[in-house]
Amino acid sequence: MSICSKFGAGALWALAAMAGSLLGQDTPLDAANSVKIDLPADAPLNLISTTMGDSRATSRGGAIVLDLHMGLTLRNSGFKHIRGVTLLITAQEFAPGGKGSVARPSIDVPPGENFTLPIDIRLVRPVRESSGPLVRVQLDGVLFDDLSFFGPNKLSSQRALTFWEVEAQRDRSYFKQALQARGENGLRQEILASIAKQADRPQLDVSLTRNGRATGAAVPATDHVAQFAFLNLPGAPVQPLEGWAAISGNEARSPQIEIVNNSGKPVRYVEIGWLVKDKQGREYLAGSVPASETTMVLPSGQHTKLRQDTALKFSRQGRPIEIDGMTAYVSQVEFADGRVWVPSRRDLDSSPLLRITAPSPEEQRLADIYAKQGLAALVAELKRY
Amino acid sequence: MNNPQHPSESDLALLAGGEASRVRRLLLDRHVRGCEACQETVAAYRDLRDDVAEGDLPGVNWNFLAPEMRANIQVGLEAGACVGTSPAASRWAVTHSWASAGPRLAVAFATLVLLVVSGFYVRDIRTRPATVPADATPVLESTSTGVGIRIADKSFMLPSHSDTASNQTVSARGDVEARVVDDKGSVTINNVYLQ
Numbered sequence: 178m179s180i181c182s183k184f185g186a187g188a189l190w191a192l193a194a195m196a197g198s199l200l201g202q203d204t205p206l207d208a209a210n211s212v213k214i215d216l217p218a219d220a221p222l223n224l225i226s227t228t229m230g231d232s233r234a235t236s237r238g239g240a241i242v243l244d245l246h247m248g249l250t251l252r253n254s255g256f257k258h259i260r261g262v263t264l265l266i267t268a269q270e271f272a273p274g275g276k277g278s279v280a281r282p283s284i285d286v287p288p289g290e291n292f293t294l295p296i297d298i299r300l301v302r303p304v305r306e307s308s309g310p311l312v313r314v315q316l317d318g319v320l321f322d323d324l325s326f327f328g329p330n331k332l333s334s335q336r337a338l339t340f341w342e343v344e345a346q347r348d349r350s351y352f353k354q355a356l357q358a359r360g361e362n363g364l365r366q367e368i369l370a371s372i373a374k375q376a377d378r379p380q381l382d383v384s385l386t387r388n389g390r391a392t393g394a395a396v397p398a399t400d401h402v403a404q405f406a407f408l409n410l411p412g413a414p415v416q417p418l419e420g421w422a423a424i425s426g427n428e429a430r431s432p433q434i435e436i437v438n439n440s441g442k443p444v445r446y447v448e449i450g451w452l453v454k455d456k457q458g459r460e461y462l463a464g465s466v467p468a469s470e471t472t473m474v475l476p477s478g479q480h481t482k483l484r485q486d487t488a489l490k491f492s493r494q495g496r497p498i499e500i501d502g503m504t505a506y507v508s509q510v511e512f513a514d515g516r517v518w519v520p521s522r523r524d525l526d527s528s529p530l531l532r533i534t535a536p537s538p539e540e541q542r543l544a545d546i547y548a549k550q551g552l553a554a555l556v557a558e559l560k561r562y
Numbered sequence: 563m564n565n566p567q568h569p570s571e572s573d574l575a576l577l578a579g580g581e582a583s584r585v586r587r588l589l590l591d592r593h594v595r596g597c598e599a600c601q602e603t604v605a606a607y608r609d610l611r612d613d614v615a616e617g618d619l620p621g622v623n624w625n626f627l628a629p630e631m632r633a634n635i636q637v638g639l640e641a642g643a644c645v646g647t648s649p650a651a652s653r654w655a656v657t658h659s660w661a662s663a664g665p666r667l668a669v670a671f672a673t674l675v676l677l678v679v680s681g682f683y684v685r686d687i688r689t690r691p692a693t694v695p696a697d698a699t700p701v702l703e704s705t706s707t708g709v710g711i712r713i714a715d716k717s718f719m720l721p722s723h724s725d726t727a728s729n730q731t732v733s734a735r736g737d738v739e740a741r742v743v744d745d746k747g748s749v750t751i752n753n754v755y756l757q
Contacts, residue, residue, distance in 0.1 A: 238609025242718055273700035273756055274711035274718050280751040295744065298752055299710065299720045332753070375729075382705040383732040384712075387756060432734055451734070464732035485734035494706075535729045538741055538749040545743040558747075 203235035206243070206311065213310040214249070220316055221255030221327055222262070225291055234311060240301050243268050243312060247296040252289070258322040259286040260342050263334035265317045268300035275302055278317065278332050282341035283539045285322070285562050324515075336446060336517075340509055344519050345539035351522050352543060353559050361552055368547045368555060371540055378533055381453075381461045381498060384490040400425050405434060408506040408531070410524040414440030415447050415507050418480070427497035429453070430488040432466050434505060437480045444475040446511035449483060450534060453491060454502035461498070462533050463491060465508060474513055504530060568600060569593055578607035702756045704730045704738045709754050720752060 206212065208227045211234070216224055230246035245266070253259050261282040269275030277298045286292045302311065318328030320338035328334060356364040405420040420434030432451065438444050449466040468483050475481050491498040510518040525531050536544070547555045569577075569590050576582040577590045594600045701712045703719070709730055710719030720740065729741045736756035743749050 237716065238606065240716075273713060274754070276755050277720075278753040278755075280753070281748060282751065283749050295750055297720070297750070298754075299718055301711070301718050380706065380730065383703070383738075385702040385704075385732055385734070385736065385738070385756065386699055387736060462731075464734055466734045469735075485736075487734050487736060489732065489734065535731055535741075538751065541729060541741060542743050542747060542749045546747050549745075549747070 203233045205229070206232040206234055206245075208247075211311045212247070212314060213312070214314045216316050217329075221253065221257075221259070221319055221321075222316065223252045223254045225250040225252050236304065239304050241268075241304055241311065243300045243302065245296050245298050245300070245312065247314075248293050249296065249314070250291055250293045252291045253286045254288075255319075255321070255327075256288050257325070258288070259292075259319055260284060260322050260324075260345075261318075261320040261338035262294060263317040263328070263332060263338060264294065264296065265315045265332055266296060266298055266300065267313045267315070268302040268311060272301065272303070275300060278334075280334070280337065280341075282338060283345050283542050335515075336511055339511075339515075339517050340519060341538050343517050344537035347519065347522060348537050348540045348543070349559065352555075356556065356559060361556065364556065364559075365547075365552055368544055371536065372544045372548060374532055375536055375541070375544060378535070379459065379461050379493070381463060382492045382495075383464060384492075385464075386488050387486065403429075403500065403503055405432075405503045405505045408504055408528055410506060410520050410527065412518075412521060412524060413507040414438065414442075414510050414512075414518050415444060415475075417449060417505055417507060420449075420483075420505060422503065424500050427492060427499055428488055428490045429463070429500055429503070431484070431486055433482050433484040434466060435480060435482050436475075436507075438475045438477055440510075440512070441477050443477060443513040444510055445473055445513045446509070447475075447483060447507065448509040449505045450508035452504040452506075452530060452533065453498070453500050454504070456499045456501045458501075460504070460530060460533055461491070461493075462535060463503075464489065466505070506531070508534075568597065571603070574600060574603050575607045578604045700756055702732070702736065702738055702754065704732050704740070709738045709740045709752070711754065711756070720754060 206229055208229050211232075212227070212229075214224055214227065216222055227250075228248040230248065232243070232245045232247055235242045235244065249264075251262070261280065261284065263278055263280040266277045266279060267275065277300055279294065279296050279298060281292075281294050284292065296314070300312065316328055317332050318326055318330050318334030318338060320326055320335070320342055324339055324342065326335040326338070352364060352367060355367040359366075401424055402421050403424045405417070405422075407417045407420075409416060415436050416439050418435045418437055420432065422432040423430040434449055436447055436449075447468050451463045451466055452460050453463040454460050466483055466485055468481075469485075473481065491500065506520075508520065512518070520531075525534065543555060543558065546558055573582065573586065573590055574594075577587060577594065582590055594604055698714045703710055703712055703717075708719045708721040710717060712718075731739045733739070738754050740752045740754075741749060742752075
C-alpha cells in the first residue's frame, strides 16, 4: 500500500479502494460516512430521511466509480407550493464525470408536505482524493408556484426549472382545454397522439467533446462548412439570421448562429434547437445550441452570435449518420427581467419538422400516467391543479 | 504478496512505473511474464499511475519554474563569491591559496551537482504527461443504453431504465440531460456534465 501513502491518501477508504482494485471488489455505501447532504439553514426544505438503496463504490484502476441509488425524503418547510427542485451531486468538482445533477420538475408540493427525490446517478472520483465524504449533495434550487426561486443557482437551475414550469403550464392547459371542449374522448385522442409522437421520435446516439476535437487526439479534416436552414416560429422574440458548423462525415464542429432580438425587451439567454438530416432525408433532433453561460444581455434590435466550441458525432444503431443538412429554430428565450418564452403548442404544430422535438417533461409525465394508470387517473391528475 | 517466490509489491510498483533498474527490470519481467497474479498487480499500478499523471500537481508550471530555480542557484553562487574572508584566513590563504579555494570550490561543485540534479528532475516531471494515453479526451455520450462519460477505454455510463420511457437531449455547451418517469409517475431529470 505504499502508493497510497505516497499520494497522501490516508483515509481508510483509499485502503479499501486499493484492495478492491486489486481484488476486483465493490463496497456498499452508507449514508453516515460516505455522503454529506448540505441544505442551507434558511432553505425551504428539511431533510427528513435518507435511504442508500443499492448504492455502491467500485474501484477501477486509480478511480472509484460511485453508483448511487439514493432516496432523499424532504419536507416543504416554506409557505408556498413547490414546483421543482434541483440537487447538485459532486464526487469531484473539476474532473470529467465527477459532477452531476438531479432535478424534479412538474411537482406540486404544498407547505408542510413530504416528497421523495430519487438520486440514480453514476459518478467518478480518483482514489487519492479520499479525505472526507465520497459524495456531496447540495441544494441548487427550489422553484415555487409563483415562479419565485430559492438557492445558490450554480447550475442555472432557476432558468431550467422556470422553462420546465412554463412548458408544464402550457401543456397542462392544452390537455385541460381538450378535456373541457371535447370531453374524455377528446382528451384520449390528444394523449394517444402524444404517445404516438413520442414513440415515433427517432433518437440519435451522440458523442460530444470539447474544443472542437473529435474523439481522438487529432483534429479531423473538415469536408465542408454547412449552413443552417432556419424554421422561424411566428411568436418567437428572437430570430436566427445565419449560422454554420464545420462538417466532416458524421461529425459537426463548432456550431455558431447569429441571432437578432426582435422583441421590445432585452434578452439574457437564448437556446436554439438543432435538427440534422441524413443522406436518406430522415430528420433527427441533434441537440441544442445554447448561449454561453457568461452573462449576455442582448438589447432590443441588436444582433449577437451563439458559439459553442464542441464537436458532436451522430450515429444510430451503431452506424454513423452522414450529415446532409441542418435546421435550427429558437426553442427558449429568457428576458432580462426573468420572464421566459417557449414555443406555443400552435408553434410546435406549425411544421412537421417539429414532430421530432422532445416533449416537455410534463407532457411525458401525463402520457405516462395515461399509459400506466388509464384515462381516469389522467383526468384526476389534470384536475389537481 | 509475502510469498518469497513473488517479487515484493514495491518492486512491482517500480516496474509498473518504469522505474526499476535495468537488471532488476529484466528479472522482474521474466517473473511477471509467467505469473498471472503479478501481471494483475502491475496492471493495477499502471492504471493508478496513469490516473495520477493526469491530475497530479495541476497548478504547477514546470517550464516556468525551471529557469527560476536555475536563477536562484546562480544568485547563491554569486552571493558565495561576495562573502569576505578574515585576515587570518587571508594569511592562511596566502600560504595555502589552492587549499583556500577548497570551501568555495566545494560549494560551487555542490551547487553544480544540485543544478544538474534539479534540471534532470524538472525534465523528468515535464515528460510525465506523455504517459497519459493520447486519446484520453473525455467524451460525453448519449446512447439508447444510457448517458455518461468515456475516457480512453474507460466508460462510466448511467444506464437507461429499461421499463420506462426516456428522453435524452445533448447540449452543445457540454452536458446531456436524461429524463425518466418513475413508477410513481414523477419525472426525474439527470444531468451529466463533461466537466
